[in-house]
Amino acid sequence: xxxxxAFILNGRPAQATAKGSTxxxxxxxGEMGLMGARIGCGEGHCGSCTVIVDxxxxxxxxxxxxxxxxxxxxTVEGIARDxxxxxxxxxxxxxxxxxxxxxxxxxxMRAKVLLDSNPAPTRREIATALDGHLCxxxxxxxxxxxxxxxxxxIAAAK
Amino acid sequence: MTDVQQRPATTQAQxxxxxxxxxxxxxxxxxxxxxxxxxxxxxxxxxxxxxxxxVTALVQMAADELDLRMDQVEAVAGDTRVTPDEGFTSGSFxxxxxxxxxxxxxxxxxxxxxxxxxxxxxAPRSELSIEEGVVLRRGAATPHxxxxxxxxxxxxxxxxxxxAPKAASERRLAGTSQARxxxxxxxxxSGFIHDLVLPGMRHGRVLHxxxxxxxxxxxxLAPIEAKHGGITTVVNGSFVGLIALHPAEAVEAIAEAARRxxxxxxxxxxxxxxxxxxxxxxxxxxxxxxxxxxxxxxxxFETSVSRPYLAHASIGPSYSVALWKDDRLSxxxxxxxxxxxxxxxxxxxxxxxxxxDVIHADGAGCYGHNGADDVALEAAxxxxxxxGSPVRLLWSRADELMHSPLGPAAVVKASATVGGDGxxxxxxxxxxxxxxxxxxDREGRANLLAAEYLExxxxxxxxxxxxxxxxxxxxxxxxxxxxxxxxxxxxxxxxRTSSLRSLGAYANVFAIETLVDEIACELGKDPLAFRxxxxxxxRARVVLERLAALCGWPGASKEGEGxxxxxxxxxxxxxxxxxxxxxxxxxxxxxxxHMWSVIDxxxxxxxxxxxxxxxxxxxxxxxxxxxxxxxxxxxxxASRDWPGYPxxxxxxxxxxxVEIVPRPDDPPLGVAEAxxxxxxxxxxxxxxxxxxxxxxxxxxxREAILAASx
Numbered sequence: 001x002x003x004x005x006a007f008i009l010n011g012r013p014a015q016a017t018a019k020g021s022t023x024x025x026x027x028x029x030g031e032m033g034l035m036g037a038r039i040g041c042g043e044g045h046c047g048s049c050t051v052i053v054d055x056x057x058x059x060x061x062x063x064x065x066x067x068x069x070x071x072x073x074x075t076v077e078g079i080a081r082d083x084x085x086x087x088x089x090x091x092x093x094x095x096x097x098x099x100x101x102x103x104x105x106x107x108x109m110r111a112k113v114l115l116d117s118n119p120a121p122t123r124r125e126i127a128t129a130l131d132g133h134l135c136x137x138x139x140x141x142x143x144x145x146x147x148x149x150x151x152x153x154i155a156a157a158k
Numbered sequence: 159m160t161d162v163q164q165r166p167a168t169t170q171a172q173x174x175x176x177x178x179x180x181x182x183x184x185x186x187x188x189x190x191x192x193x194x195x196x197x198x199x200x201x202x203x204x205x206x207x208x209x210x211x212x213v214t215a216l217v218q219m220a221a222d223e224l225d226l227r228m229d230q231v232e233a234v235a236g237d238t239r240v241t242p243d244e245g246f247t248s249g250s251f252x253x254x255x256x257x258x259x260x261x262x263x264x265x266x267x268x269x270x271x272x273x274x275x276x277x278x279x280x281a282p283r284s285e286l287s288i289e290e291g292v293v294l295r296r297g298a299a300t301p302h303x304x305x306x307x308x309x310x311x312x313x314x315x316x317x318x319x320x321x322a323p324k325a326a327s328e329r330r331l332a333g334t335s336q337a338r339x340x341x342x343x344x345x346x347x348s349g350f351i352h353d354l355v356l357p358g359m360r361h362g363r364v365l366h367x368x369x370x371x372x373x374x375x376x377x378x379l380a381p382i383e384a385k386h387g388g389i390t391t392v393v394n395g396s397f398v399g400l401i402a403l404h405p406a407e408a409v410e411a412i413a414e415a416a417r418r419x420x421x422x423x424x425x426x427x428x429x430x431x432x433x434x435x436x437x438x439x440x441x442x443x444x445x446x447x448x449x450x451x452x453x454x455x456x457x458x459f460e461t462s463v464s465r466p467y468l469a470h471a472s473i474g475p476s477y478s479v480a481l482w483k484d485d486r487l488s489x490x491x492x493x494x495x496x497x498x499x500x501x502x503x504x505x506x507x508x509x510x511x512x513x514x515d516v517i518h519a520d521g522a523g524c525y526g527h528n529g530a531d532d533v534a535l536e537a538a539x540x541x542x543x544x545x546g547s548p549v550r551l552l553w554s555r556a557d558e559l560m561h562s563p564l565g566p567a568a569v570v571k572a573s574a575t576v577g578g579d580g581x582x583x584x585x586x587x588x589x590x591x592x593x594x595x596x597x598x599d600r601e602g603r604a605n606l607l608a609a610e611y612l613e614x615x616x617x618x619x620x621x622x623x624x625x626x627x628x629x630x631x632x633x634x635x636x637x638x639x640x641x642x643x644x645x646x647x648x649x650x651x652x653x654r655t656s657s658l659r660s661l662g663a664y665a666n667v668f669a670i671e672t673l674v675d676e677i678a679c680e681l682g683k684d685p686l687a688f689r690x691x692x693x694x695x696x697r698a699r700v701v702l703e704r705l706a707a708l709c710g711w712p713g714a715s716k717e718g719e720g721x722x723x724x725x726x727x728x729x730x731x732x733x734x735x736x737x738x739x740x741x742x743x744x745x746x747x748x749x750x751x752h753m754w755s756v757i758d759x760x761x762x763x764x765x766x767x768x769x770x771x772x773x774x775x776x777x778x779x780x781x782x783x784x785x786x787x788x789x790x791x792x793x794x795x796a797s798r799d800w801p802g803y804p805x806x807x808x809x810x811x812x813x814x815x816v817e818i819v820p821r822p823d824d825p826p827l828g829v830a831e832a833x834x835x836x837x838x839x840x841x842x843x844x845x846x847x848x849x850x851x852x853x854x855x856x857x858x859x860r861e862a863i864l865a866a867s868x
Contacts, residue, residue, distance in 0.1 A: 018404070018406065023406065026404075026406045029405075030404065030405055035347055035348050035350070035352070035353035036348075038352065038473075038474060039474075039552065040473050040474060041475075041555040041799065041800055042409075043799060043800070045555075045800035045801065046555075048473055076345075076347045080346075085346065089345045092341070092345050093337065093342060093345060096337060096338060096767075098338065098344060099211070099523060099770060099771075099774050100472075100474075100520075100523035100524075101209070101340070101341060101344030101345065102209075102344075102473045102523065103473050104344060104345050105344075124809070126808075127808040127809040128808075131808055133808065134473055134805060134807075135808075136473050136522075136525075136805065137774045137778065138774030138775065138776065138777030139770070139773075139777075141773055141777065141813060143808075
């Protein structure tokens with residue numbers, strides 16, 4: 001039996017038995033059954049596997065499991081509160097900021113981190129923050145609008 | 159049950175329209191609609207969700223005709239076990255054809271239930287209506303619903319005899335913006351084929367030959383099986399793959415397998431395939447001729463434009479799950495055509511098609527014939543080695559960029575002759591390229607990647623282009639009396655190509671619309687007015703005129719900035735689309751700062767969905783036009799990862815504005831591919847307005863501008 005690696009997943013303790021070198025995204029999708037982190041390139045280039053580790057948005061396809069030992073990992077499945085979607089998710093639906101939707105969960109995680117530190121970003125600041133994320137359907141203008149809308153919604157709720 | 163005659167003639171939308179193909183081949187209501195599940199109407203469609211939102215629009219149309227809420231309609235899309243065979247979801251036909259079938263079938267179902275209720279209630283039909291599935295009499299609920307009446311209404315009757323679609327004014331849902339039904343689950347972390355988990359599922363990986371015609375010389379994979387418990391390797395001809403118990407193990411083992419295989423050398427190929435295409439000696443054929451182009455006299459203009467090979471480059475790699483069990487094969491796929499894929503699989507695997515089930519599930523964005531079908535065959539080949547166990551196969555990013563069919567390059571040489579009246583009297587287009595439409599089961603060929611190199615594979619002669627492939631949108635919509643179009647398949651080029659969004663329209667509209675712009679500028683005429691002077695089609699004129707108002711044409715330009723416009727009607731039969739682009743070309747790279755579009759797509763089912771498609775089409779086309787180009791080393795594709803095949807970044811994305819010309823009483827026109835060609839030409843025309851330089855060779859990079867200004 002392999003030694004397990006302990007970390008906090010969406011606020012709860014988790015144990016993974018995969019090898020420490022296994023990319024985190026495989027652990028999340030396989031062992032943990034959480035499909036929100038998506039495999040796009042496996043090389044950290046497209047952002048679709050982005051999760052939050054100790055408050056920072058990181059790609060999980062090039063991050064070994066052992067690197068999150070003892071740390072807090074958040075995935076898109078863990079950001080809804082009281083049965084309500086996170087404001088960024090809700091804004092994406094409100095703006096219909098999706099076509100295929102494959103890139104969206106990674107972008108949601110990046111945007112959450114952005115808005116946590118910069119509650120009123122400009123379009124340019126949002127776009128720059130998302131430059132590690134690729135969208136192929138051409139939904140970028142809507143996604144940019146959605147994140148600005150989420151910022152407004154979060155500010156209004158405070 | 160002759161319900162059609164009982165409805166007033168005024169409520170018939172288009173009574174004389176011919177039956178859509180789907181209804182001709184699947185004539186019964188029961189083949190499209192059932193009420194077997196309590197409180198749910200199940201809609202069966204052969205059209206599949208590719209990321210474009212078509213299934214939401216189809217549900218809207220069905221709910222409208224059935225007088226149901228959208229959440230009371232559940233769509234099953236693309237499943238050889240239960241849905242109609244509507245071929246491929248392609249060509250922007252989902253609403254034009256697929257939607258009309260759904261509308262007719264759903265309206266027939268409603269008529270049949272109302273007729274039954276009228277008998278049971280002993281009431282005239284005129285007193286009855288349906289709301290949320292409940293039959294009402296003079297507005298009051300009766301005990302009858304679609305579900306209570308289910309066993310007394312036989313839906314195995316012809317759609318054509320009972321269809322009574324609503325008039326535009328009676329529709330509640332079609333024509334209104336409705337939220338995508340699949341978006342909430344996708345933004346919450348599920349909803350893709352990649353998320354499908356089957357009990358005992360194993361994980362496949364494959365090793366592709368380094369290029370299309372390279373072949374396996376040796377494979378020593380036994381040590382891999384010995385080293386990793388539970389790994390099964392498969393070698394068949396030049397097909398190499400393995401199945402593992404864990405995904406990361408599969409990735410590790412396939413890297414090891416790569417070191418244990420040797421391949422024949424990558425064949426040579428022209429270092430600059432686009433240039434080679436331009437001097438191809440392959441024979442050309444005339445695809446269109448009107449009048450006599452040689453008889454027209456006047457001032458002559460010429461251009462030669464090219465587009466490079468383009469990658470589909472979806473963000474999610476191609477994926478499939480296959481299971482062989484009890485002599486049956488089940489395949490889950492994000493293919494555009496589950497029925498043609500089934501035929502192709504049967505052909506390659508040597509089993510009867512009726513022993514194969516092909517089931518669609520949503521993939522990442524699909525922009526044409528990508529690797530979806532190829533990976534399905536490969537999953538089936540792997541699964542055959544472990545009967546009873548489902549095998550999932552995910553392509554790597556390199557697989558995706560190197561081994562999917564490419565969108566072919568093209569060289570378009572165009573000329574125009576302007577008469578003494580300042581009008582274009584003649585235009586010619588001479589198109590050279592590689593073919594489109596090499597889809598599964600076309601012309602009795604599997605057209606699946608691994609089928610080319612399995613043991614005993616049949617070698618085919620290079621296939622030709624499909625009609626309406628390379629020459630799509632090659633005939634200008636302008637009133638030009640003499641037009642001649644020729645096309646030439648450069649069959650000496652070895653690359654595997656097929657349909658990518660808009661097919662030949664991208665290069666042809668780029669050629670025509672940059673040439674027309676050039677002529678207008680040379681003659682000192684306003685490019686908008688010059689186009690309008692050549693357009694007799696009133697709908698075409700309206701989209702251009704409204705575009706001019708929307709973008710503030712011609713506007714005042716700052717130094718290094720420019721505004722360009724372009725227009726086409728997709729396929730000369732689908733949506734009208736005019737696009738404007740503003741560029742800032744003073745810096746290191748060309749930046750598109752804003753794009754505008756006005757479309758006329760006839761009846762638009764989901765206006766926001768159509769706007770989303772046009773916005774996305776413009777942005778994707780801007781990415782193709784400014785940045786994209788597949789690179790080669792000999793026959794092998796050298797652009798294998800995102801840094802090697804850059805696409806438009808968020809910080810490079812223009813603002814977009816789209817307006818729809820409302821025409822609810824006209825037939826719907828396909829919209830999803832309409833913006834690709836006009837967007838490219840609008841950007842190039844804007845660059846000319848900014849810098850005075852005509853860039854004819856795409857992509858439109860700083861280097862291309864420098865080369866064009868020499």
